[in-house]
Amino acid sequence: MARIKYSEILKTLAALTEGESDEVALMATMVCELHHADDRFDWTGFYRVTGPEMLKIGPYQGGHGCLTIPFSRGVCGAAARTGEVQLVADVDAFPGHIACASSTRSEIVLPVRRGDGTLIGVLDIDSDQPAAFDAEDARALSGLLAQVFGKL
Ligand code: SME
Numbered sequence: 001m002a003r004i005k006y007s008e009i010l011k012t013l014a015a016l017t018e019g020e021s022d023e024v025a026l027m028a029t030m031v032c033e034l035h036h037a038d039d040r041f042d043w044t045g046f047y048r049v050t051g052p053e054m055l056k057i058g059p060y061q062g063g064h065g066c067l068t069i070p071f072s073r074g075v076c077g078a079a080a081r082t083g084e085v086q087l088v089a090d091v092d093a094f095p096g097h098i099a100c101a102s103s104t105r106s107e108i109v110l111p112v113r114r115g116d117g118t119l120i121g122v123l124d125i126d127s128d129q130p131a132a133f134d135a136e137d138a139r140a141l142s143g144l145l146a147q148v149f150g151k152l
Contacts, residue, residue: 004038006140010147017148023048023120026148028059034125035061040133043101043126046112047076049119055080058121065100065124074098079109079122085138086110089131101126108133112145114152 016029027046035044045060053071071081073096079086086109091097107126113119123145127133 002037002039004034004041006144009033009037010144013144013148021152023149023152024059026152027121030123030144030148031059031061040127040129041125042103042128043124046121046123047080048121049080053081055122062126063101066098069098075107075109076122076124079111079124080119083111083119085142087133087135087138089133103128105130106132108137108141110138110141110145112149115150120149120152 012033013030017026020026031044031046035041043060043062043065045062045065046058047055047069048058050056055069055071055076057065057067069076071077075086075088075094075097088094088097088107091099091104091107104126105128107124109122109124111119112121112123123141125133
């Protein structure tokens with residue numbers, strides 16, 4: 001069973017993204033590195049802020065994701081709206097959860113910000129296992145996002 005080693009991914013991403021400032025290139029690279037590093041990650045992707053209170057699908061790995069999510073809907077919308085990490089142990093217990101894959105049992109969604117604090121999107125990781133994510137994942141993923149997107 002593969003478990004992500006956050007300290008290694010941090011170094012890999014630093015090397016791979018050095019000098020890169022294109023948001024989509026950074027998102028695509030990060031999502032690829034994350035998705036293949038951990039068996040818990042069944043859908044790994046970004047939604048980007050593309051309009052007022054609106055998220056659009058960005059780079060992802062896994063089955064197809066919804067194209068558009070308003071800030072008012074789902075776990076991704078809640079992360080974008082509140083600016084807080086959403087750690088959902090049981091998606092069936094989350095009011096308004098958007099089920100793109102019926103196999104999804106739990107998820108974590110984190111806000112993605114530029115260095116000046118502007119919200120540019122969210123990172124959504126979905127798992128087919130219940131309660132797959134914990135506070136350590138939240139802390140480590142927040143750190144990775146800050147490293148990769150904080151330089152923008
Ligand atoms: N986890 C999301 C939706 C699933 S995706 O479209 C892959 C939500 O409820 O926000």
